[in-house]
Amino acid sequence: GAGVSQTPSNKVTEKGKYVELRCDPISGHTALYWYRQSLGQGPEFLIYFQGTGAADDSGLPNDRFFAVRPEGSVSTLKIQRTERGDSAVYLCASSLSVGLNTEAFFGQGTRLTVV
Amino acid sequence: DQQVKQNSPSLSVQEGRISILNCDYTNSMFDYFLWYKKYPAEGPTFLISISSIKDKNEDGRFTVFLNKSAKHLSLHIVPSQPGDSAVYFCAAGGTSYGKLTFGQGTILTVHP
Numbered sequence: 001g002a003g004v005s006q007t008p009s010n011k012v013t014e015k016g017k018y019v020e021l022r023c024d025p026i027s028g029h030t031a032l033y034w035y036r037q038s039l040g041q042g043p044e045f046l047i048y049f050q051g052t053g054a055a056d057d058s059g060l061p062n063d064r065f066f067a068v069r070p071e072g073s074v075s076t077l078k079i080q081r082t083e084r085g086d087s088a089v090y091l092c093a094s095s096l097s098v099g100l101n102t103e104a105f106f107g108q109g110t111r112l113t114v115v
Numbered sequence: 116d117q118q119v120k121q122n123s124p125s126l127s128v129q130e131g132r133i134s135i136l137n138c139d140y141t142n143s144m145f146d147y148f149l150w151y152k153k154y155p156a157e158g159p160t161f162l163i164s165i166s167s168i169k170d171k172n173e174d175g176r177f178t179v180f181l182n183k184s185a186k187h188l189s190l191h192i193v194p195s196q197p198g199d200s201a202v203y204f205c206a207a208g209g210t211s212y213g214k215l216t217f218g219q220g221t222i223l224t225v226h227p
Contacts, residue, residue, distance in 0.1 A: 042217030091159070
């Protein structure tokens with residue numbers, strides 16, 4: 001596709017369940033980012049990948065959160081034992097590389113609701 | 116610790132007038148800055164960026180100004196159009212690392 005694609009667009013899950021959120025970046029983009037946006041706030045950094053490896057995972061809030069990008073393209077954000085506080089829009093972005101003049105393109109997000 | 120702050124939650128402007136959105140930051144390690152625009156149910160879209168070695172960057176109706184000594188940047192939109200109505204986020208990054216730090220956003224409403 002032409003842009004960053006995220007699936008599902010909406011996910012409702014029960015507290016304590018496991019969820020996976022998928023991101024398909026723009027073809028050829030080596031850098032991939034996950035952000036989380038709560039109501040009334042700006043996107044909050046979670047993790048970014050350069051190729052297959054996590055270059056910076058300092059934003060993951062705790063060990064219930066994990067992300068992979070095994071072939072350097074599609075990425076999956078995994079959340080174990082979900083809590084109501086995990087409810088947010090999870091945004092994925094990709095870019096050709098990192099730094100100035102390497103614009104990050106965002107997907108439309110996955111709205112996660114934990115009930 | 117909010118390293119990037121947008122202190123105005125909302126701004127209302129008449130069509131044709133100038134819109135000025137402001138952003139402050141605290142981390143001296145940031146060396147480039149960006150503005151993103153977001154419509155409901157869509158991801159943020161890139162608008163304009165500026166390197167810390169410059170104090171102004173212009174692209175059509177959009178101009179970003181950077182005042183490094185004050186750790187302040189602003190986005191000017193002139194003339195404003197109703198289609199500019201959206202949430203605007205400023206973001207900051209460093210050339211040595213990939214993540215962006217975003218402000219809380221400012222809701223811009225441009226009235227016809």
